[in-house]
Amino acid sequence: MINQLFALLKVFAYLSLLTVGGGMAAFPELKTLTVDVHHWLTSTQLIHLYSVGQMAPGPNMMMVVSIGERVAGSLGALVVFMAFFLPTAVLTFAVGRLWNRLEGWPWRNAIQRGLAPVAIGLFMAGSITMGKGVITDILALGSVAVCTAVAIAVSVFATLIVTHRINPAFLILGGALIGLFAFRSG
Amino acid sequence: MNDTLKISRDIKxxxxxxxxxxxxxxxxxxGVAAYLRASLVARHRWLTDAAFVNFLxxxxxxxxxxxxNMAVLVGDHLRGAPGAVAAMAGICLPGALLMFAVGMIYGHHGDQPAVTAMLHGASAAAVGLIFATGVQLGQKTLERLGDLVFVALAIIGINVFHLSVLYVLFGVGAxxxxxxRPKTGRKGSSQ
Structure with a gap:
């Protein structure tokens, strides 16, 4: 138990420092460490929890708490929460106070400017990792299921690109309802 | 603009x-940023729009x-370290409790066929959502065509060569x- 808690602490503290430009950047490493290295959950379970997490309010990587709960109950959830959110909070607190004093430092702008496209790249890489995982899961259900899944993903994508007025949480809920009928038999 | 702001020592x-x-x-x-702006700038008038954009x-x-990060920065700005803790605790608490409950429920019922089917549907929709978010972030952030090189390098490093995110972050980031990098040779000016 203590070993598991320590492993959770190590993994999620490390992951927290990779979340440049958002939680998605850490997704490929999250999958490697929790699924392939520690076997805390399967790839499918990770994707499912991540997807439910997209509907939850607040910081969008709060799904890590549910991994902690799976591995080591309430204590596991607490350890993961602290490990994942505390290091970056302390770092942000420190850098935030320094930031304005760095106003005239020429590299400040270079760092900000340079990391922006890298953050987008990491976000897209995380999205691709997640997309591949979903395709793998649904391939097992047959080709009709794959077509349905692609149709769901493309409709959500197109809807969100076209309009900002719809809350994405409803679209994910809609996907779940379609899934209830389309993916049941598998 | 500043005179319409609340004085931060008056904020409990x-x-x-x-x-x-x-x-x-x-x-x-x-899209928490929109919610933050509506609350902190528009409703409470704790921040100017410019300060909000800077923190973001x-x-x-x-x-x-x-x-x-916004919670920590704004909380610290308003009331120092205790403010940062209060803001951080507030923004995290509801989602954390919810996802804790989801973890418990998923552990008990996650393998039921109906639940699995719904989660497959939700995950397909989530993929559409994250790609849309990625495109929107890119439209907002990428200013030059050359930026796409860094985007591509990060994707290739992770998805083709399966490098660790850490190495890609440091390598492509550097x-x-x-x-x-700063253009002129004004080394050591205004540290």
Missing amino acids: LSQIFSAFLLIGATSFGG AISQTLPGLNAT LAIWWY
């Missing part, structure tokens, strides 16, 4: 906590989620920062 820690708690409980579907830029550059 409990007010900071409850404002962020409300954001943490209602910001469904991501710092949040996006540093590791950590935008939502929690390259990109060097690419945008």
Whole structure:
């Protein structure tokens, strides 16, 4: 138990420092460490929890708490929460106070400017990792299921690109309802 | 603009906590930045728009989620370290409790066929959502065509060569920062 808690602490503290430009950047490493290295959950379970997490309010990587709960109950959830959110909070607190004093430092702008496209790249890489995982899961259900899944993903994508007025949480809920009928038999 | 702002010593820690708690409980579907702006700038008048944008830029550059980084920066700005703790606790609490409950329920019922089917559907929709978010972030952030090189390098490093995110972050990050390095040779000026 203590070993598991320590492993959770190590993994999620490390992951927290990779979340440049958002939680998605850490997704490929999250999958490697929790699924392939520690076997805390399967790839499918990770994707499912991540997807439910997209509907939850607040910081969008709060799904890590549910991994902690799976591995080591309430204590596991607490350890993961602290490990994942505390290091970056302390770092942000420190850098935030320094930031304005760095106003005239020429590299400040270079760092900000340079990391922006890298953050987008990491976000897209995380999205691709997640997309591949979903395709793998649904391939097992047959080709009709794959077509349905692609149709769901493309409709959500197109809807969100076209309009900002719809809350994405409803679209994910809609996907779940379609899934209830389309993916049941598998 | 500044004179319409609240003086920060008049803002109670409990007010900071409850404002962020409300954001943490209602910001469904991501895009927390919009909820933060509506609360902090428009409703409470604790920040100017310019200060908000500045904090958001710092949040996006540093590791950590935008939502929690914003909570720490704004909380500290309003009431120092205790303010940062109050804001952070508020924005995290609702989602954390919810996902804790989801973890428990998923452990008990996650393998039921109906639940699995719904989650497959939700995950297909989530893929559409994250790609849309990626495209929107890119449209907002990428200023030059050359930026796409760094985007591509990160994707290739992770998805083709399966490199660790850490190496890609440091490798491509260093390259990109060097690419945008300060132009002139004014070394050591105004540290």
